[in-house]
Amino acid sequence: xxxxxxxxxxxxxxxxxxxxxxxxxxxxxxxxxxxxxxxxxxxxxxxxxxxxxxxxxxxxxxxxxxxxxxxxxxxxxxxxxxxxxxxxxxxxxxxxxxxxxxxxxxxxxxxxxxxxx
Amino acid sequence: xxxxxxxxxxxxxxxxxxxxxxxxxxxxxxxxxxxxxxxxxxxxxxxxxxxxxxxxxxxxxxxxxxxxxxxxxxxxxxxxxxxxxxxxxxxxxxxxxxxxxxxxxxxxxxxxxxxxxxxxxxxxxxxxxxxxxxxxxxxxxxxxxxxxxxxxxxxxxxxxxxxxxxxxxxxxxxxxxxxxxxxxxxxxxxxxxxxxxxxxxxxxxxxxxxxxxxxxxxxxxxxxxxxxxxxxxxxxxxxxxxxxxxxxxxxxxxxxxxxxxxxxxxxxxxxxxxxxxxxxxxxxxxxxxxxxxxxxxxxxxxxxxxxxxxxxxxxxxxxxxxxxxxxxxxxxxxxxxxxxxxxxxxxxxxxxxxxxxxxxxxxxxxxxxxxxxxxxxxxxxxxxxxxxxxxxxxxxxxxxxxxxxxxxxxxxxxxxxxxxxxxxxxxxxxxxxxxxxxxxxxxxxxxxxxxxxxxxxxxxxxxxxxxxxxxxxxxxxxxxxxxxxxxxxxxxxxxxxxxxxxxxxxxxxxxxxxxxxxxxxxxxxxxxxxxxxxxxxxxxxxxxxxxxxxxxxxxxxxxxxxxxxxxxxxxxxxxxxxxxxxxxxxxxxxxxxxxxxxxxxxxxxxxxxxxxxxxxxxxxxxxxxxxxxxxxxxxxxxxxxxxxxxxxxxxxxxxxxxxxxxxxxxxxxxxxxxxxxxxxxxxxxxxxxxxxxxxxxxxxxxxxxxxxxxxxxxxxxxxxxxxxxxxxxxxxxxxxxxxxxxxxxxxxxxxxxxxxxxxxxxxxxxxxxxxxxxxxxxxxxxxxxxxxxxxxxxxxxxxxxxxxxxxxxxxxxxxxxxxxxxxxxxxxxxxxxxxxxxxxxxxxxxxxxxxxxxxxxxxxxxxxxxxxx
Numbered sequence: 001x002x003x004x005x006x007x008x009x010x011x012x013x014x015x016x017x018x019x020x021x022x023x024x025x026x027x028x029x030x031x032x033x034x035x036x037x038x039x040x041x042x043x044x045x046x047x048x049x050x051x052x053x054x055x056x057x058x059x060x061x062x063x064x065x066x067x068x069x070x071x072x073x074x075x076x077x078x079x080x081x082x083x084x085x086x087x088x089x090x091x092x093x094x095x096x097x098x099x100x101x102x103x104x105x106x107x108x109x110x111x112x113x114x115x116x117x
Numbered sequence: 118x119x120x121x122x123x124x125x126x127x128x129x130x131x132x133x134x135x136x137x138x139x140x141x142x143x144x145x146x147x148x149x150x151x152x153x154x155x156x157x158x159x160x161x162x163x164x165x166x167x168x169x170x171x172x173x174x175x176x177x178x179x180x181x182x183x184x185x186x187x188x189x190x191x192x193x194x195x196x197x198x199x200x201x202x203x204x205x206x207x208x209x210x211x212x213x214x215x216x217x218x219x220x221x222x223x224x225x226x227x228x229x230x231x232x233x234x235x236x237x238x239x240x241x242x243x244x245x246x247x248x249x250x251x252x253x254x255x256x257x258x259x260x261x262x263x264x265x266x267x268x269x270x271x272x273x274x275x276x277x278x279x280x281x282x283x284x285x286x287x288x289x290x291x292x293x294x295x296x297x298x299x300x301x302x303x304x305x306x307x308x309x310x311x312x313x314x315x316x317x318x319x320x321x322x323x324x325x326x327x328x329x330x331x332x333x334x335x336x337x338x339x340x341x342x343x344x345x346x347x348x349x350x351x352x353x354x355x356x357x358x359x360x361x362x363x364x365x366x367x368x369x370x371x372x373x374x375x376x377x378x379x380x381x382x383x384x385x386x387x388x389x390x391x392x393x394x395x396x397x398x399x400x401x402x403x404x405x406x407x408x409x410x411x412x413x414x415x416x417x418x419x420x421x422x423x424x425x426x427x428x429x430x431x432x433x434x435x436x437x438x439x440x441x442x443x444x445x446x447x448x449x450x451x452x453x454x455x456x457x458x459x460x461x462x463x464x465x466x467x468x469x470x471x472x473x474x475x476x477x478x479x480x481x482x483x484x485x486x487x488x489x490x491x492x493x494x495x496x497x498x499x500x501x502x503x504x505x506x507x508x509x510x511x512x513x514x515x516x517x518x519x520x521x522x523x524x525x526x527x528x529x530x531x532x533x534x535x536x537x538x539x540x541x542x543x544x545x546x547x548x549x550x551x552x553x554x555x556x557x558x559x560x561x562x563x564x565x566x567x568x569x570x571x572x573x574x575x576x577x578x579x580x581x582x583x584x585x586x587x588x589x590x591x592x593x594x595x596x597x598x599x600x601x602x603x604x605x606x607x608x609x610x611x612x613x614x615x616x617x618x619x620x621x622x623x624x625x626x627x628x629x630x631x632x633x634x635x636x637x638x639x640x641x642x643x644x645x646x647x648x649x650x651x652x653x654x655x656x657x658x659x660x661x662x663x664x665x666x667x668x669x670x671x672x673x674x675x676x677x678x679x680x681x682x683x684x685x686x687x688x689x690x691x692x693x694x695x696x697x698x699x700x701x702x703x704x705x706x707x708x709x710x711x712x713x714x715x716x717x718x719x720x721x722x723x724x725x726x727x728x729x730x731x732x733x734x735x736x737x738x739x740x741x742x743x744x745x746x747x748x749x750x751x752x753x754x755x756x757x758x759x760x761x762x763x764x765x766x767x768x769x770x771x772x773x774x775x776x777x778x779x780x781x782x783x784x785x786x787x788x789x790x791x792x793x794x795x796x797x798x799x800x801x802x803x804x805x806x807x808x809x810x811x812x813x814x815x816x817x818x819x820x821x822x823x824x825x826x827x828x829x830x831x832x833x834x835x836x837x838x839x840x841x842x843x844x845x846x847x848x849x850x851x852x853x854x855x856x857x858x859x860x861x862x863x864x865x866x867x868x869x870x871x872x873x874x875x876x877x878x879x880x881x882x883x884x885x886x887x888x889x890x891x892x893x894x895x896x897x898x899x900x901x902x903x904x905x906x907x908x909x910x911x912x913x914x915x916x917x918x919x920x921x922x923x924x925x926x927x928x929x930x931x932x933x934x935x936x937x938x939x940x941x942x943x944x945x946x947x948x949x950x951x952x953x954x955x956x957x958x959x960x961x962x963x964x965x966x967x968x969x970x971x972x973x974x975x976x977x978x979x980x981x982x983x984x985x986x
Contacts, residue, residue: 033128034135052132052157056125082128 018058019067020101021048023086023094026068030083033059059084067093133157175492182493189465190497193458197501199870200454201547202508205532205540207447207863209513211440212539213530215433220353222293223389226258227428228396230386230403235420238787241381243417244374246410250386250423253406256399257388261288262367264383265357267809269631269839272338276839278629279321280360281339285367291389292356298322299333299348302366311368315344321362322349339363340631341837357385359525373805378410378417387428400425432525438939439860445936446600446867449593450874451547456586456593457874457881458551462494463583464885466559487556494552495545502544506537523856554582583885584918587878591922592929594871595959599930601868602951603937603944604861610943611857617778618668619710620846624820625667627842628831629809634838638799638807639725644835645796645810649702651830657818662705663796665808666697668778669849673697674802675789679766680741681751694740697780697789698754700796700803700810706732706775708813709846714738716748716773723772724797732773737790747771754792755801767801769794783853784942813846820845860940872959875922876966883915883970891977898979908968908975915967916960923956930955 025031025039036059037050062068067090074080086094133154140150183190221227230250232242242250242262251260263284270277289301301316315337317326326332336343344365355361374382390399403423411418426434433440510532517530524530628648635641645663652661666673678696703719705711714735723730731752738747753766781787794800796810812831816823824843831840887894894907934946944951 032131034132037132052129056129056132059128060125079131081131082124 018050018054019062020094020097022058022062022084023067023090023097026084026086027091027094030071030073030085032081032083034081036084062090066090175489176496178489179493179496183497186465189461190500193461193497194501194504196454196458196874197498197544197547198504198508200451201498201502201505201540201544202512203505203867203870204447204451204543205505205509205536206512206516207440207443208539209509209532209536210516210524210530211444212536214436214524214526215440217526217529219429220294220351220355221428224429225427226390226392227291227293228388228390228399228425229428229431230260230388231424231426232381232421233424235422239424240421242384242386243378243381244371244384245376245378246418246421247384247386249410250403250406253409254399254402256391256394256402257291258391259287259290260386260388261285261291262384262386263288263357264370264385265361266365267629268339268363269341269629269837270337270339270363271341271837273325276837278627278839278841279339279362280358281363281365282357282361283367283370284356284364288356288364288387289350291387292354293389294351294354296348297351298330299346301348301350302364306366306368307371308368309371311366313342313344313369314347314366315339316348316350316364317346318354318362319349319352337363339365341633356387359528378414396425396427436524436856438936439856442600442860442937442940443863445933446597446864449597450867450871451543453590453593453871453874455547455551456590457878458494459554460583460586460878460881462490462552462555463558464881466490466555469559486559487553490556490559491549491552494556495548498544498548498551499541502540502547505544506532506540509536509540521855521859522852523859558582580886580889583882587875587882587918588922588925590871590875590878591919591959591963592926594868594875595923595926595955596930596933597864597871598868598955598959599926599934599952600937601861601864602955603934603941603946603948604857604864606944606948606951607941608854608857608861611783611854614779614783615776616668616850617711617776618846620850622816622818622820623709623846624814624816624823624827625842625844625846625849626812626824626827626840627809628663628812628838628840630807630835630838632805632807634835635807638804641807642797642799644838645702647834648812648831649704651834652812652814652827653704655823655826655830657816657823659815659817660704660708661812661814662708663702663810663812664705664793665700665796665803665810666780667811667849668709668780668846669782669853670780672781672787672789673699674800674808676754676802677756678737678752678754678790678792681753681768683741694737695787695789696737696754696792698792698794698800698802700800700808701793702796705793705813708815709778710815711778712776714774714776715746716771718773719793719795723795725799727798729767729769729798730772730795731769732775732793733771734777734791735774736777737792738771738774740790747774752792757801769798783857811842857940857942872962875959876962879915879918879963879966880969882918883911883967884973886914887911887970887974890974894974894977895979895981898977904975907977908971911971911974912964912967915963915971919960919963919967922963923959926959927952927956 021040022036025036031039033055037052037055040048040050059068059070063070063084066087068084069087070082070084072080073083136154136157137150140153141147145153218224230242231239232246233239241264247262254260261284263282265280265282268279268281270279284302285307286302286304287307289295295301296316297319299316302314305311306314317332317337322328322332325337326335332346333348335346337346338344350364374380374384388399390396400423403425407418407422411421513530513532517527521527628645630641630644632641635644649661649663652658675695675697677693678698679694701719703721703723706713706718715738716732719730719732733747733752737752741747741752742750748771750771751768752771753768755767756764757767775791775793778791779786780789780791812827814820814823814827821843828840828843831838894910897907897910898904930952931947936946938946
């Protein structure tokens, strides 16, 4: 089951829901890339993973569109890290994407729920 | 460099460090942790490439990419191996025959000279004319004269037949080669008082004297006479032919040259131009001399001039058109290979857009990505090239081993360092040729568009480029196929030629009894009579005959021929009819299956005591006697009293008329008409210069089986007489058709390869198209289009490409077919039937290649296609 789910999610990710995930995770607080990848992995119980080569271009793309903003932050005894936070434009996009996603999941549920009943 | 790549790489480095630390914290070893990170590192390879040695990394990355797509890699490498292998093989031959330097210094100043009529008929040089050439010319540094001859070499275990030449001292000077041991001939040896001396080839010196310098001064027995060896020429001296093994001084023969300007005793001249003198200027100078001689000697020299040919051209003139054609053909094949692979690479690059886009995002510049893709293409091309070189090495070895007689300098043909350098250059150029366009295109895709479209495939912009490549492929393939078609038709015309004899089950061999051993013509004739008697007694011999010329071998002795009552000509060349006269034995016609049109064959009664008789070919009978019965009429080709107006003909009565026999090869047919006379009534021209006789034996057995018993029969008559050139008549036919057969086979193979590649090209483009347009096709079907409509749509697209390619190809073939003219026999280079047939063939193959993807498109399920989005 997990195998199928991961395949479905994988495809959805390619179609843009990765954006939704990133935007959601930086909604509450700024996070850096490694943090984001670990969160996605742990919160999805390992179903979703992000390869380095996909994650950072995605962050770059989101920042270029103005949906998130990155800033270098240095902490004592650590290397500087780039933290991303949600911009106002990003918040709007997130809201709209959440809506779309919700409708999609509900639609799926309506169909799948009948079948399971 | 913009700031963002540095930023990205810093972030990624940190990410990897963090991940590494986390893995170590979980207790993994360094190696295990690195292994876990390997996947990420792979994808990041190009980013590191910026910092580490980029080229080495590209190579490693390319090698890994190619390994991962092993099927694709193999297909591409094999295609390349065929293209580069064919190119290398053809280059090896072209290089060996045309390009390699000759052993002679200043080769471009060496020319050969022949006396010709102004109508272009080639005759050998009259001795008095040559002396005037030498005295009057101002253009030559050296002017030598020579004549090829074959000799019996005896004194060893078995008599041998070797090729030699008489040569004046100036021949060696003109060629510019020195003896490696001893000396070449001196001007004193051009004088009749010269002792019997000989110069050997390096080959003969090594095989018979073990390369011992002490051979100088020793004797060698040629044609039963002893000659003192004075020198050995280096291996590079292959003059006048590549098999020449011994040279004898001019002086020994000067007394046998008729002092008559009308006599042309087989002499030819070779010269070295003075520095700065062009062939044209030398030709003009010699023509002026010829005109002076013409005025002074109208009877013998009217219409005679001198033909100068650069020696290098003379060696290769017969083979050059075929080699140039093959070189063009193979270049076409290679271009088609490139177009095909470019198409394949484009399709593959489409599948890699996402990978490339990510790498670009990670900081790889466009140039880096082009470089990376080119590295892949060149790497694969070098692999294909290596395979191709192996293929070429094998093909060339097979080719040389087949001992083609029509290829000069065959021993210089080999795949060596020089050829491999060529192959390497071609391979790299090929890689760039088929890799560049796809690389440029793939790298120009915008990152964001690409990431968004990744799931759908590539943008459609490459479609036009791919269509163009396919059109080009079809056009090139069509040009090649037209060439192949023309050579096939030409070969068919050659094969259908009437030879005038039946070559099946006839074995032939040469028997040469020299004058020195048989000075008396009657004894010489008796020797041959005895051979025939013995050979005819061998079980399995159906008929055996001797003849002084061998059909298809290139002629024999020629003379003017007249009929009784014909007015005497004013000059030798005016109105003269030339004949190829042959001394033959009664059974020759039966042995060769030569058909009698009228009259009878010779009988043993046609001997020296009987009235002189002759058998002529049909064309001669028609020319001389028109509709009248030629039997009983008289002709003459022998004249007593030289070539003057006072010459008295020796009349012979025509007793038979036979069909024409091809003597000069299949294609060449000079005007010489054939005349046969009994060997027992030896023509006067043969009294002093005996021909080498050929024995023809017809047998119901395997012809080669008989060869040994025939050899034994000859050696029981005279063990000092060598028997050589044992060949069946079918082998002569094979030699005569060798070059056209080679042309046909090679052009045919290249054409077939081209057609296969072009059809794969069409198929590939249409399959890609169908893949890209599945959704559109689904909509069409949903909106009511029938499957036949869809099939028509796709096949129509393929046929549109084919039509464009065929049109361009026909135009191109028409334009360059003239180049093929020299290779063709019995078919015009613009033969409409061939053009039409090839166009139809290409169209049919294109249709088949379009039909498969078309059928797949027609089977699309509209619902699935629509839902797929």
